[in-house]
Amino acid sequence: MDATSKVAVRMEIVDETSVNQRLDNFLLKVLKGVPKSHVYRLLRRGEVRVNGQRAQPERRLVVDDKVRIPPVRLGAASDSTAAVDSHEPSLLARHVQFEDDWIVVLDKPSGWAVHGGSGVARGVIEQLRAERPEARFLELVHRIDRDTSGLLLLAKKRSALIRLHADLREGRVTKHYRVLAHGTWRKGKRTVDARLQQTMVAPAEKRMRVDESGVTATTVFTPLATWKAFSLLDAHLLTGRTHQIRVHLAHVGNPILGDDKYGDPERDKPLKRLGIRRLMLHAFSLEFAHPETGQIIQMEAPLPPDFDSFIAQLDARSEEQRALRAAGAVHAQTV
Numbered sequence: 001m002d003a004t005s006k007v008a009v010r011m012e013i014v015d016e017t018s019v020n021q022r023l024d025n026f027l028l029k030v031l032k033g034v035p036k037s038h039v040y041r042l043l044r045r046g047e048v049r050v051n052g053q054r055a056q057p058e059r060r061l062v063v064d065d066k067v068r069i070p071p072v073r074l075g076a077a078s079d080s081t082a083a084v085d086s087h088e089p090s091l092l093a094r095h096v097q098f099e100d101d102w103i104v105v106l107d108k109p110s111g112w113a114v115h116g117g118s119g120v121a122r123g124v125i126e127q128l129r130a131e132r133p134e135a136r137f138l139e140l141v142h143r144i145d146r147d148t149s150g151l152l153l154l155a156k157k158r159s160a161l162i163r164l165h166a167d168l169r170e171g172r173v174t175k176h177y178r179v180l181a182h183g184t185w186r187k188g189k190r191t192v193d194a195r196l197q198q199t200m201v202a203p204a205e206k207r208m209r210v211d212e213s214g215v216t217a218t219t220v221f222t223p224l225a226t227w228k229a230f231s232l233l234d235a236h237l238l239t240g241r242t243h244q245i246r247v248h249l250a251h252v253g254n255p256i257l258g259d260d261k262y263g264d265p266e267r268d269k270p271l272k273r274l275g276i277r278r279l280m281l282h283a284f285s286l287e288f289a290h291p292e293t294g295q296i297i298q299m300e301a302p303l304p305p306d307f308d309s310f311i312a313q314l315d316a317r318s319e320e321q322r323a324l325r326a327a328g329a330v331h332a333q334t335v
Contacts, residue, residue, distance in 0.1 A: 014065040017137040017158045023050065024057035026067065029137070032129055034072055042070060090131050092124070097299055102160040102292050103141075103153060104128070107301040110149040110278045114140055124152065137161075142168060142240065147258070150177070150283025150301045160291035167288060168240065174287040177235040177245055178224075178303060180280035180310065181254040182267050185223045185231035192248040193218045196241050207261060208243045210251045217241040219248045227314045230257070234284075245281060256281055274313060275306060282307060 010030075018026055027039050027048065046054040049068040050061070061067070098105040108114070108124060115123035122130070129138050141153040141164045155161035167173050197214030201207050208214075218238040225232040231254065235245045243262065249255055250262040257263070257271060257280040268276070286299045303311075 009071055010069040012067040012069060014061045014063055014067065015136070016063060018061055019063055019158055020060050021158065022057065023048070023055055023059040023061060023067070026061055027069065029129075031069070031072060032133065038072070042072075092128055092131060097151070097301065098297070102156055102290065103164075104138075104156060105286065105299050106152045106154065108144065108149060108152045108283075110147050110304065110306075113146040114143045114152060125154070128154070141165065142173075144283050145243070145246075145279065145281070147260075147279035148177075148281045148283060149278075149304050149307075151286045151299055152283070153286060153288070155291070157291075163291040164288065171238070172289065174285075175237045175240070175283065176285040177237070178282045178284045178307070179221075179233045179235050179245060179249065180257045180307070181231045181233055181249050182229065182257060182264060183231060183254045184226045184228065185221075185233060185254060186226075187221075187223075187252075189220065189222045190252075191218065191220050192252060194248060194251055196244065196247055198242070208241065208247045210247060215239075215241060217244050217248070219245055221249075225311070225314075227318055230314060232311065246279075274310060276310060278306065280307060280310070 012026075012030055014026075018029075021029075024039065024043060027043070028034075028036060031039055040057065042048050043055075043057050047070040048055065050059060051066050052068075092106065095106045095108065096104060097107050106124065113123040115125045125138065125140050129135065132138065135156065137155070137157055139155050139158075139161050141155050141161060144150065144152055153164065155164060164173070194210045194217060195212055195214035196208045196217045197211035198206055199209050216239060220236040220238065222234040222236070223231055224234055233249075233254075235249075237244060246256055246259055246262045250259070255263040255267075258268060258276050258278050259281075260279075282301070282303055284301060284303075286297075288297055289295070290297055
């Protein structure tokens, strides 16, 4: 079929992977590569039928619903199908840390958005769907920021997504991050319990700020290493609010290196010469119950090369300073 041909009428039978899914989201999933605006136009015109009748976008589907999808004209190969149509090698295969019939765990690189939107044509979830056109269900279980690297959990069945979402809400999923922060952390293990409120800083830009009227947000920070002006911390999320770690560290005076939203631009400036060109936040570990077997799964993602390299530089400088101090002490004793 060429890029401008029509596909035939499709009749999709809803199975358990799509139970309780909205009709519009179901169509966006099965019509990969079709612009969202066109999908909604089909719905407005009544060209999509469920069990022979017109249906609204918010309709929730049930098992054995028959969804009639009219012929859809595709334009030139879109972003979301390019990797498949051009037979390019998979961009995500080497980042898969674990996979079975229920879930996928990826080690997401920094700079990859987890989903498209806000100027991003295609994120991890769209890319994975494009690389696996045969998959009937693929959804994000949780999200991490575009510039954050590390472990990302996805569901391959709706029942798995529902169970994992319930575990997240009930605090049964354990998430630890590695963070490089400005300043020497001298507080020991510390729990930061500061409520967060969303605010608009520009017409299309939302940020979070500490505000007593906001939602509960709790992070436990544990120092792993400290240097003269930097600290490596473990951040244990007890809640999962947007930008929680970033806002909490800025709040206590230890912003994350490379944080362009909540960080310290003046302290970040000289770091570019040392190779720091990203947010130094890494989703290091995940512990959760498998949605089907109940078995506890523990995953860890090693620190990325740029993270490791900067820590090595800090260690080397610290060792040099200790050697210089020792040499100075010996010199002082001999004069």
